[in-house]
Each structure stands twice: as structure tokens, then as C-alpha cells.
Amino acid sequence: MSLDLTDIVLTYPDGDGRLTALDRVDLHVPAGTTTAVVGPSGSGKSSLLAVAATLITPDSGRVVVDGVDTTGLRPKQLTALRRERIGIVFQQPNLIASLTATEQLQVMAHLDGRSGRDARQRARHLLDTVGLASRADRRPHQLSGGERQRVNIARALMNDPAVLLVDEPTSALDHERGSAVIDLLTDLSTERGIATVIVTHDTHHLHRTDRVVEVVDGRLRLGASR
Numbered sequence: 001m002s003l004d005l006t007d008i009v010l011t012y013p014d015g016d017g018r019l020t021a022l023d024r025v026d027l028h029v030p031a032g033t034t035t036a037v038v039g040p041s042g043s044g045k046s047s048l049l050a051v052a053a054t055l056i057t058p059d060s061g062r063v064v065v066d067g068v069d070t071t072g073l074r075p076k077q078l079t080a081l082r083r084e085r086i087g088i089v090f091q092q093p094n095l096i097a098s099l100t101a102t103e104q105l106q107v108m109a110h111l112d113g114r115s116g117r118d119a120r121q122r123a124r125h126l127l128d129t130v131g132l133a134s135r136a137d138r139r140p141h142q143l144s145g146g147e148r149q150r151v152n153i154a155r156a157l158m159n160d161p162a163v164l165l166v167d168e169p170t171s172a173l174d175h176e177r178g179s180a181v182i183d184l185l186t187d188l189s190t191e192r193g194i195a196t197v198i199v200t201h202d203t204h205h206l207h208r209t210d211r212v213v214e215v216v217d218g219r220l221r222l223g224a225s226r
């Protein structure tokens with residue numbers, strides 16, 4: 001259940017030339033551990049997450065998700081891989097205004113063609129896991145920013161992912177709520193054996209992650225200071 005990026009090079013078109021966003025990046029995230037990715041704006045953090053999520057194919061290098069080498073997979077196969085093995089938590093929860101917390105999660109199962117009752121039970125269980133049992137029937141406008149982010153995280157766990165990719169989970173939260181979200185993510189990774197990557201600007205909450213790596217100009221530095 002690990003995530004392995006090997007020798008990743010990613011370039012974007014830039015005028016007449018190419019801009020190198022990721023420059024020979026190696027990242028191994030073992031199952032049950034959390035790696036925080038920090039670095040200045042424009043250093044390549046989002047690009048790294050998008051490559052790990054198989055949303056962008058790198059120019060070269062290898063992405064292995066839960067033992068599956070994604071090199072050469074067709075778009076349909078990549079979509080299936082993402083649905084079955086990868087959870088993505090975007091910065092903005094993007095919750096549907098008219099749905100309760102439980103229903104936000106059930107939608108995920110519905111997309112996978114799973115049955116209603118099982119999905120509801122699983123949704124309830126996951127909301128309980130993220131501390132939102134008492135908020136299960138509330139709609140997004142009846143939840144705090146931190147609670148919405150927890151729904152977002154629970155939703156990403158509906159498919160029981162091997163790999164969880166999280167983009168700036170604390171950016172809209174105060175210090176205490178930000179810390180609680182990072183603690184929740186590290187606990188979930190350990191308990192469920194998930195390989196988790198958290199991209200963040202915020203270096204205040206990282207004492208509980210297993211590892212911090214810094215991206216500088218598209219290159220990875222290990223053991224960045226916390």
C-alpha cells in the first residue's frame with residue numbers, strides 16, 4: 001500500500017521553451033506513514049501531488065501506486081486506479097450545498113455502483129471516525145470550516161484508499177483546528193495503513209508527520225526543518 005515516485009521529471013510549456021517543474025524527484029511513502037511536502041510558492045508542490053494522483057503524466061520517471069506501475073496505463077485504467085486506490089483531499093472541500101454530510105459521502109459510493117444501505121453505514125462510520133457523528137445530518141452551511149474539511153477527508157476515505165493525497169488542508173483554518181486536522185490525518189494513516197502525502201505552506205503542525213520533505217525549484221530535499 002505504498003506510493004513510489006522514481007526519477008520524476010515534469011516540464012510545462014513556457015514560451016518557446018519548457019519550464020522544469022519537477023527535476024528528478026524520488027519519493028517513497030510507505031504504508032501507514034505520513035509525509036509532509038513543504039516549499040515556497042511555485043516550487044512544484046502541487047505538480048508533485050498531481051503526478052502522484054496520476055492526474056498529470058510526467059515527461060519521464062515512474063509512479064507506482066499500491067504496487068501498480070502506472071507507466072503506460074490508458075486513461076480509463078488510470079481513472080479506475082484513482083477510484084479504487086487513491087483518495088484526494090482538495091484544498092476547497094467542494095461539498096454539494098443541498099446534501100447532508102452523510103449524503104456527501106454516499107455520492108462517492110453511488111459513483112462506484114455500490115448499494116445504498118452499505119454506503120450509508122460506511123458513511124456514518126467514517127463520519128464517526130472523523131468526530132462528526134453528531135453532525136451527520138447537517139448540510140455544509142450548518143458546519144464550521146474545520147468540520148467541512150473533516151467531511152472532505154471522510155469522503156476521500158469512502159473507497160478505502162491505499163494512498164491519500166492532501167492539498168493544503170489547514171489553509172482556511174485557525175491554528176488549533178489546523179493542528180487537529182493534521183493529527184486526524186496522521187492517525188488515520190497509521191490506523192488504516194494508508195500512505196499519505198500532505199502538501200502544506202504551514203510548517204507549524206508538522207511535528208506528528210513521519211517525514212517532512214522540502215521542494216525547492218522542483219527538487220526534493222529530505223529532512224526539512226519542522
Ligand SMILES: Nc1ncnc2c1ncn2[C@@H]1O[C@H](COP(=O)(O)OP(=O)(O)OP(=O)(O)O)[C@@H](O)[C@H]1O
Binds near residue numbers: 019043044045
Ligand atoms: N499548467 C501549467 N503550465 C505552465 N506552468 C505551470 C503550470 N502549472 C504550474 N506551472 C509552473 O510550474 C511551477 C511549479 O508550480 P506548482 O503549482 O507545482 O507550485 P506550488 O509549489 O504548488 O506553488 P503554490 O505553493 O503557489 O501552490 C511554477 O513555476 C508554475 O508557474
